[in-house]
Amino acid sequence: MTANEIRQSFFDFFKEKQHTIVPSASLMPQSPGLLFTNAGMNQFVPYFLGTDKAPYDPARAADTQKCIRAGGKHNDLEDVGYDSYHHTMFEMLGNWSFGDYFKEQAIQWSWDLVVERWGFPADRLYATVYMPSEGDPGHFDQEAYDIWAKLFEGAGLDPKRQIVNGNVKDNFWMMGETGPCGPCSELHVDLTPEGDTDGKLVNMDSDLCIEIWNLVFIQYNAEADGSFRDLPARHVDTGMGFERACSIMQGTKNFTDFSQKPTNYATDVFQPIFRKLEQLSGKTYQDIYPESVDADKSQISPEMKEAIAFRVIADHIRTLSFSLADGILLGNTGRNYVLRRILRRAVRYGRTLGFTGETTFLPELVDTLVDQMGGIFPELVERRKAVKENLQREEASFNETLDRGLAMFESEVGNYQQVVGGEFAFKLYDTFGFPIDLTQLLCAERGLKVDMSKFEELMEQQRELGRQARTQALVRAADIATDAVTEFVGFEQDEVVTKVLEVHPQDDSLLVITDKTPFYVEMGGQLGDQGEMRCNGVIWPVASVQQLGLSRAHALPLEADVAVGDEVTLSLETMRRRRIEAHHTATHLLHWALHEEVSEDAAQQGSLVTRTRLRFDFNSGALTQDQIDAIELKVNDCIEAGDPVSWIEVPHEEVKGRKDIQQFFGDKYGELVRVVQIGGEEQSLDGYSMELCGGTHVRNTKEVGFFKIRSEGAIASGIRRIEAVCGEAAYSWLRKESEKNKVEEEELRSKLGTINQQLEELDQATVRYPDFPRIMVSLLMEGTFRQKNRVLKKSVEHMQGLRDVVIEAGKKLKKAQSGAAAKMADAALADVLLSDGPIVESFAGPANLLQELMNGLKKKQFAGAAFLIVDDGEKLHLGAFCGEDAKAKGLMAGKLIQELAPLAGGKGGGRPDQARGAAPERDQLDALKSAAEDKL
Template structure:
């Protein structure tokens, strides 16, 4: 690393270090995490994704992780994990912006051992990285070890082993371990997953950042040691190594684990702040140790400056008389806003990229609160129009190499943020005005008292409530009333913590108890209303409802009325009188979007139709009340991506006729935001035909010809030989003809088809077309897969970069870039393989249920599965083992060879064993095999004998 390394260099040096130590570098887990009690929370620590390994629920197979950068030992892993702490036990939200180190999203660097190395290696490598590789001044470094306080019933014994290892390291450079190793109690140095389960002592590394020289001045070192595990921010922990070696039992004992693990966590932003804030450890006198004064946040701050004209100057507010940290000067307010907005941008962008959107419940509502908090702070920077989403581009450019999902999902992130921001902006000004009116009242003596309870005297004026609370000393504290806080929340969309924040800035308290009572009353009303409004219905009942009027060809948002809230199995949907959402039909996927009612937003994840009734499926169980008027907004970027793919299917159909044959007729299609598929009857296409089709389609796109549609009588459309349609299908008296080229309503385009989908207004809007696949799907039926627009552009750009790297001789850096590109290709391949495997497992489970229903004879299932591979057969057998208590023998003949699988439940193993079955039947197909009593597999080459082999299996088991 350079003298003052960048954040990217620091992160990479950590990963490279553990790559050298034979660790597999695994990708960050999703920031959405489901806890073991089923609660949907956020990933708040690096160890979350490894919990099943620590509990022994699965093997340490980290070398099979999708997207690995390097294959090391399968029992060693290292990563940088995106963590969110903004709710539940770990909640830093209210502190963000007021200091230098709190975040709602941060990176946790970690290295892991699953029954492999333990304390000696973990501590030695921590020393090697921090002291020898990163060059932290050792006189400023302190280690903590576990020292139980037996008077408080602390578990286990002193971690003497860790002390001895650290002592050797400090002595090796002439430092006194008695000074540099600090004892810590259970709170500081003993980690537990829960009241029971894996646990163990931990050792932390702390850094003394106080000014002044150290050298070998033991008195200064002793002074630093006294700051360890204290509250002084000038001595902070950077790395925690947890040694999981005990199992906490329900009886309160701590038993040694058969396998010992290492679980570490290092705060990435904190390490960057120390290294960069001290200018590479060269200046502790003028050090600026702030996570926000690093290049982790600088690109976002620079973009905020461009957008707002304000400048970040690193000021920090101080605590007021009430102990609250409140910005006073204008610059303090600006700097707090910069920190809040930058932090919240990271949290929301990574969460949305990982599939979690702002919503009305649990972690989804936490995201909505975070976004609204950022938007409110945007007013400090004088933003009146949506601004937050504009920062996503710079974040994606900065972080996309490390977390590619934020780059690939960039447009989706921007779309979600913009919609949410626009929705909140509608009520933000009104809410602020109401709050400021209450503040004005609080400072006025012109009030009319009325009797309250619990020492509270309510004072009212113009319907706006404040509260005066009488203190024990006779003084009075003015507070924002719970009624006003609730009104701001319920009607104006203000999260309570935002109202509390504004009150604090004005030196006012807030009546939290009354707010909570009103919230509970609202929940009860909502519950009763939900029971009344929600109806469990059948498809036939839905078909009898009034038809939905679709206006989505011309509008993407509208004020609509909720006619019904229906529950279908585990899904909740609303029926509206009018809809701008396209309902899934004719191969085009249905729209997504949102319903807005006051402060509440209800995301729509799919739209389908039953008869003439549109069903808008919602995230979660909450829905707007029947008869309410709501604003319906379609997810526009998603819709436009679908329209590009749909319109280009018409051009593709035309090009097939030009290049292949007029008889190449459409047999089906699928249109999504990501791609299109088009099925047609034909033989396999040649490479030249594929190239010609792609060229013709792009020529028509570049011509930028108009796309229009008109309704005509069905008989007229059928008589027009230029109009393509599946005339065997059932149509109404009027049909919609989509034409490309020609004049609107003239039916003179070069492409004309009956189609009810949505389309671009011109071919030029499609942008670019790429044909990415052509294959067989059935006898005489081929399938083309293609992409258009931004998807095609991104693919073309990636290919161009790869070709550039491959052309001629490459430099050393080029070679490194080539390696990285190849790793990305391997990552994509692994993701595809993972998806295929998951689909295969689902299919295997379905097949298993089918066999249990139809193929059981005398507690046995003996079946030839057909032309499938061995992995599929094993999947079916595994699925059967979970619910079928009998004997299973399966044959498969995929790939020109035979796979034989046998599974025998325990109670049948006295009669017959799986290994014996395979040994008896595998020679029939010209092969061999064997295994354990409960499970065995084998195979051979003679596929013609598989039925004979299964017949022999039936004899062996008496089926």
């Protein structure tokens, strides 16, 4: 059976047993204590705990669960590629009972599926049951033993041989120190050639005796005093390693040949990715393994290194693609950093296969994975484009630093004999983004170790610096200690006369602390202010401001003539501040409108407020266009109404818990909090929008100006982002969009005209399209907000209609051109196929002529070798074709393209029978033909 058939067979079996087949949960875990979803039971925990009732009738389910074990307690990362069965991402098949059936049915059905339906040899199966030692919880699982014994006896086998006692580590499951728990019963498969180990390899970490299925019987509750009591409702939680099941069934030729050790990587779970990697790299995968996972990596042969690289990349692309499809992005902390490490590890192993970093290769594997698994995991299909874009961006970024880091490593590693200094490892990490495991891998390949104690010491120093600098600093001030206090007067004043308290020269600036300031320091997503300081008749620019304890330091040029005790005037760049205030107030209106039009549960997850735009992150599903339009309209109605914007300081206890006042950070607020309200009466806390906020705002919503949402989209699983503009920034953006529309419309009309002309030449076809007057900016600058929105909406509809016309015309043109190219190809092949020898020919014509020529050779079952060149006037399009006779002589189309295309500055590749490429150097046509003739 294929992998897909095995998975479906599992589903079909349990569907017959009245299980509801449920989809896999996201890899983003529900539990805050997990990096990733790492077991099938994660999504069902509320049913086991009794906090939720299982929504299935009867209360039983089956599924396949995506799992990642690449960080934290469960971490298989370092074993990947070196053995046949460890993976960072794997599927866990499972069946579940929530207070419904228990041991007898669970064990009986596992036997029915594995032995009766799939055909596993019963004499190669070993079942483990729980046998506690003194002081361990529970008691010997006699019930499970008796059920297994009856099944083995029915197969003519001795239960004493086939049933193995397991200890608390292997055969007793606990959710935590307290809570649901119970004994486990596992199925292990003897994969030795003779199958006569009598269970001696069970739980001995041997790849010749693999655990395939674990049945957990949740029947106790662990109490805080260390005792165990029976649960009122007993549950079944099982997990089968999908890749392992495929490995055993396919690797033993359906249990007929145990001479070769089965491997997960030899199954059709991984083989399609290997084939694509072979095509991209020109190398061939060999299913060979080191003698042990802990093998000396410096002694591994080049062939072994390539095989490991194939396996690592195939494993890692699955982990990365599935995670990105679930909205888990690559980043610098937590699970996001684990994924970034995995990507960098894959890129590093890519160098072993000849990927130089000039182009990316990971995005090229995504389509293969989606085609293979998109049917069972539709999120891969839905997020294909986003997955590719993220991989492209991350791989390209890392390639830039990898080359420099590798060069540094090669130049300095020779200075070490046995242990590489932790300082050097930290430098690679800190400067070049090398995960420490990548440095360890590079060292291990040379028989070296890394001084990890020193590395960890330096890492802790860096963490401590991070803790000391929670906010972003635009200038370095870590060494400044001050007891000065600065009064902030910027809520009401743009300018203030103040006294200089302290002056601190820095490397590239002068930090001046004053007793008062109107300058807002960056916090809560609002950018800090800029402006100027006048001192002794001279004006100095203030580039930035930052918080130092209870004081605020202004960054001036290093040459500024300012001294302690000077009386200075601080003035804001008021236009910049006003635009920031407008965007900040618009953010509050947007938050309120989201609650009104989408959901009261749409809570803020982050924000940014600048003079040119605002960004607002919130938890929600995707918004519809109607919802976006309604939010825009609601905000603009409030702006047009001219509602007052006010604020009041009150004790936190007075507003704590009020659902009509948005509060985000709980105990992080001080005793006094500042509530910003829009609408209502001042000092009354009765506005329609009220939020705890320390930022600056306009005094009336009319000052915000026109509000326009530029984009709305997902940034993580369940997290959306809106970017918007208002006031002058909105008009500026609309002007640019209008100009863009004008240019695009002209381009579309021009393209449409060209297509019409070409169609007329081919089949006299014509296309009509509606005319539409161009949108002038003046229309947007006048009238009400509703009118502006209607104009924009009609503009968008018109542009989309024009695009649709062009697309349809383009399709018609392509079809006509394809037909013309096919006729050209038939005529050309009629001449060149007169002989049976190899074909090397060039043609002048459109690019699609090459594909028609290749199709023609295939249709005519051409058995020889051909190298075809089509010159379209801009570049050379190259095609290699190898029929059965040619392949029998060792010719491979993909390799022909890889060897010949560079002669004209090109590249390409493909399968052994057909391959394509392109080359820009048209003047090398004759040389290319000559070289092809020599090859063939």
